[in-house]
Amino acid sequence: xxxxxxxxxxxxxxxxxxxxxxxxxxxxxxxxxxxxxxxxxxxxxxxxxxxxxxxxxxxxxxxxxxxxxxxxxxxxxxxxxxxxxxxxxxxxxxxxxxxxxxxxxxxxxxxxxxxxxxxxxxxxxxxxxxxxxxxxxxxxxxxxxxxxxxxxxxxxxxxxxxxxxxxxxxxx
Numbered sequence: 206x207x208x209x210x211x212x213x214x215x216x217x218x219x220x221x222x223x224x225x226x227x228x229x230x231x232x233x234x235x236x237x238x239x240x241x242x243x244x245x246x247x248x249x250x251x252x253x254x255x256x257x258x259x260x261x262x263x264x265x266x267x268x269x270x271x272x273x274x275x276x277x278x279x280x281x282x283x284x285x286x287x288x289x290x291x292x293x294x295x296x297x298x299x300x301x302x303x304x305x306x307x308x309x310x311x312x313x314x315x316x317x318x319x320x321x322x323x324x325x326x327x328x329x330x331x332x333x334x335x336x337x338x339x340x341x342x343x344x345x346x347x348x349x350x351x352x353x354x355x356x357x358x359x360x361x362x363x364x365x366x367x368x369x370x371x372x373x374x375x376x377x
Contacts, residue, residue, distance in 0.1 A: 219352025220245070223322040225278070226310040228291040233307075235322070240350050241272045242374040244367070245326065247314045248277045249286035249342040250297045257343050258302035260364030264371060265306045271375050272350070275306035278323070280314050283342050287311060314339045330357040349374050 220243065221236040244264070249255065265275045279294050281287040289297065291310050298304035312320040315338045319327075326346045327337040345358040347370055355374065358367055 219354065220322060220325070220348050221352035223325065225312070225320065225322060228279075228295045228308045228310050230291075230310070233309075235276075235352070238274055238276070239352065241274050242268075242350055242371060243346075243348040243352075244273075244275045244364075244371070245322070245346040245348060246275065246277055247280040247312075247323070247339060247342055247344055248308075249280060249283065250289060250294055251286040252283070252342040254341075254343040254360050257364055258298060258304055261306065262302055262304050264364050264368060267368075268371055268375060269306075273371060273375060277304070277306060277308045278314070278320070279308065279311045280342065281311060282313055282315055286342060314344075326354055326357075329354040332357060332359070347371070347374065349377065 221239055224232055224234045227233050246261065248258070261275050265273065279287045287294065294311070295308055298308055312323065314320065314323040323339070327339065330346060331337045332340065341360040343360040345362065345367065346354055347356045347358070347367065349355050356370060
């Protein structure tokens with residue numbers, strides 16, 4: 206899916222300037238999450254890291270009432286590990302991992318069809334050696350209450366290892 210050309214991102218607005226379709230087909234403005242700490246994650250149901258859904262849900266359960274949100278963006282760009290429909294993905298996450306946090310419609314995270322949110326996050330927070338493209342599923346971006354990207358975590362970083370960073374941003 207190729208997105209229409211987007212205006213140049215306004216870095217002052219951070220992630221709040223973007224919108225995305227959730228897995229129920231509703232367009233949601235990320236500005237609805239203003240004032241919350243966000244963990245934006247590209248996910249997949251048939252990946253070796255899929256079990257991280259449990260850790261993401263545990264973080265969500267522990268900190269949601271304090272203003273924390275996990276935003277899951279399923280992606281099929283890495284070895285076709287997210288082949289399901291939005292409904293199948295949602296059912297898998299809820300039944301298998303008790304996921305209650307927002308799950309969005311499947312997106313691309315790399316290349317010319319990348320969702321504008323992920324293009325922005327890659328530009329704001331390049332990965333190792335300055336490489337921007339996401340290398341695999343379950344890359345995580347931590348975003349502060351003002352919508353500013355703060356830190357990027359590799360797919361191998363389990364949610365439990367991010368908890369202290371979430372706590373710090375919630376206290377800020």
